[in-house]
Amino acid sequence: MNEPLLTVEEVAQRLRLDVEAVRRYLRRGELAGMRFGNRGGWRISEADLAAFLAARRAEAERAAQRADE
Numbered sequence: 001m002n003e004p005l006l007t008v009e010e011v012a013q014r015l016r017l018d019v020e021a022v023r024r025y026l027r028r029g030e031l032a033g034m035r036f037g038n039r040g041g042w043r044i045s046e047a048d049l050a051a052f053l054a055a056r057r058a059e060a061e062r063a064a065q066r067a068d069e
Contacts (some may be wrong), residue, residue: 005043
C-alpha cells in the first residue's frame with residue numbers, strides 16, 4: 001500500500017464537512033481509517049474514502065427510489 005494517506009482535516013476539507021463529522025464517521029466504522037498511536041490521529045486511504053463515498057451514493061439512490069414508490 002504505497003498510496004498517500006489523508007488526515008481527518010484533509011478529508012473534511014475535500015468533503016466540505018466539519019472535522020468532528022469525519023471523526024464521527026471513523027468512530028462508527030462508516031469510514032475506514034487507521035489510527036496511529038494515542039495522539040497520532042487517524043489516517044484514511046484514498047481507496048477507503050472512495051468506498052465511503054460510493055456507499056453514501058448508493059444509500060442516497062436507494063432512498064430516492066423508495067421516495068418515488
